[in-house]
Amino acid sequence: VRLAYDDRMLLDTALKEWAVVCDLLLAGELAMLLRKGGILEAAGPDGFELERPHFALFPAWMHQDPAKLKPVYRDRVERFGAEPETVTIRGHARATHVWEVASRAAFDELDEMHPWSAEQIDMRFNYKPNRPLYLIAVRVHELPEAKTIVNDAEYAGCRSWVALKADDEIVPAGGPVLDDPAYARVIERIDAAMSR
Numbered sequence: 001v002r003l004a005y006d007d008r009m010l011l012d013t014a015l016k017e018w019a020v021v022c023d024l025l026l027a028g029e030l031a032m033l034l035r036k037g038g039i040l041e042a043a044g045p046d047g048f049e050l051e052r053p054h055f056a057l058f059p060a061w062m063h064q065d066p067a068k069l070k071p072v073y074r075d076r077v078e079r080f081g082a083e084p085e086t087v088t089i090r091g092h093a094r095a096t097h098v099w100e101v102a103s104r105a106a107f108d109e110l111d112e113m114h115p116w117s118a119e120q121i122d123m124r125f126n127y128k129p130n131r132p133l134y135l136i137a138v139r140v141h142e143l144p145e146a147k148t149i150v151n152d153a154e155y156a157g158c159r160s161w162v163a164l165k166a167d168d169e170i171v172p173a174g175g176p177v178l179d180d181p182a183y184a185r186v187i188e189r190i191d192a193a194m195s196r
Contacts, residue, residue, distance in 0.1 A: 010169040011092055013052040014162045016155075019059035020069065020076050024115055025140045026057070026091045028177040031186045032114060033136045034101075034124055035160075050136070051161050053095040056170040057140070058155070058162050059087060068120040083156050090146040092172050093138040097187060099194040101125075101133040109193035113186070135194070137187055141174040 017025075017033070024030035062083060066074035101107050104125055116124075124133055149168040164170070176183065 009171075011052075011054065011056045011172050012164050012166075012169045014056035014058035014089065014164055014170075015093070016058045016060045016160055016162055018064045019061050019078060020064060020073065021115070022057045022059040022090070023076065024073070025093065025138065026142050026177060028140070028182070030114060031137060031140065031178060031183065032110075032190065033095075033138055034114075034116070035134050035136060036124060036127060036131055050095050050098075054092065054172065055161075056089050056092045056164065058089060063158065068117055068123075069115050070117055073115040083151055085151055086148050087151045087155070088146050088148045089143070089170060091140055091142045091174065091177075092170055093140045095136050095138050097137040097190070099135045099190060101135050102194065106193050106196055107133075107135070109196070110190060113189065135190060137190060139183060140177045141172065142177055143170070143174045 015033075021030065021033075061078060061080045064077050064079060066077045069077065104121070107121065147168075147170060149164075152165065154165075155162050178186070
């Protein structure tokens with residue numbers, strides 16, 4: 001499914017994602033997200049909706065687990081005993097395409113395109129197995145200037161979406177971290193794998 005979106009002057013919604021995943025997205029080393037929870041699934045794959053298809057990337061540290069990543073990425077994980085007092089938002093993303101992942105074999109064709117360990121992928125497939133696993137392609141943009149905000153209590157906890165306070169909203173500026181041809185290759189690869 002190709003997603004359409006409305007341009008907004010300010011982004012008032014952020015997706016909380018592991019800080020290491022945000023770093024990989026912003027480095028252009030990753031251009032996809034996996035989701036089972038934190039989404040609206042009104043009518044199955046044809047009714048799939050993200051709360052917002054354009055969102056700020058809000059790094060989260062509390063549930064990062066190096067064991068859930070491939071070994072090459074594990075030393076990039078920074079862990080904290082408590083929520084940090086501030087959070088620096090460095091970018092935003094537009095979800096452009098969504099696929100329902102039909103099988104583990106199909107997803108495994110994309111192994112070099114993501115950081116997650118086999119155990120983490122198993123967990124994603126096995127968690128609530130009656131619910132589909134979705135792969136979301138995201139076009140990531142790095143902000144010209146990162147924005148550090150107070151990590152308010154309303155932002156804390158295990159949640160996917162954060163409603164940013166007015167002072168914390170993000171101006172969606174900055175160019176894409178992947179150019180058009182590189183991003184098109186990502187979409188082609190995922191499309192080919194998901195259509196098998």
